[in-house]
Amino acid sequence: MNQETYIEISRTSQYINKMRGFSVLIDGAEMGNIKDGERLRIDLQPGEHVIQVKVDWCTSQTLRFTLYEGEVLKFRCGSPIRGWKLLLVLFSVLGSSENYLFIEQEDEKKA
Template sequence: MAQITVQWRPGGYVDLLCKYHVFIDGSKVGRIGRVEMLTISVDHGSHQVQLKLDWGTSPTVTVDLATDQTRQLYCEPGANTLTALYYAMFRHQQYIKLTPTYLRRSSAVADVPDARTHMISGRLIFSWTVPAAPDRPVSGVVSMG
């Protein structure tokens, strides 16, 4: 089975105590809170993912999955503390940002085991894990852009 993972990106104070409702193909499949992650098993093929809150939603994101493929989506409030009321009243369909990540192996990180680059909202994210000791791996993340 394929999987869709939705993860709330940390940061900010908007929706600090809220949980977003996760919908796949129009059916509610769970809720996600601040800095939480939700993984849903789905059949391979095309799926529509949307997040909702009482006063706002995210745009619908289409995810195409092959068998045994996992696609990760990041969510975060589309507004900040100064614009939250405006978004709730006038831009409620963009109140929540839902951004798919596109994992790819880069030749620049070919020498680092388990290294990946991610493109999120126009930012290049480089992450890696290397074994420092058998029981304690060292991980890191660098954001550019």
């Protein structure tokens, strides 16, 4: 049985990073670039992996996940900086650049 094994990442649409692409890093290697409001599919071998998104020198926290044969995992990424927090963006970037972006696994799994 030949089942597809991959992850899909969706990026929230946000004013703050509208014109910037995020690099998607898996196991430390850049696997693609995702633009505002887009989805990205990455075929992966089953096993344990680490995912992170990056723009310039700012990154998300790393997220460890296990991908099984024939499984599709979905992730969502973006920036938690919205609303009034936009006023503090410079302090956020300089103070803790690893919190400028986020990546999280969505609950839905399908084979």
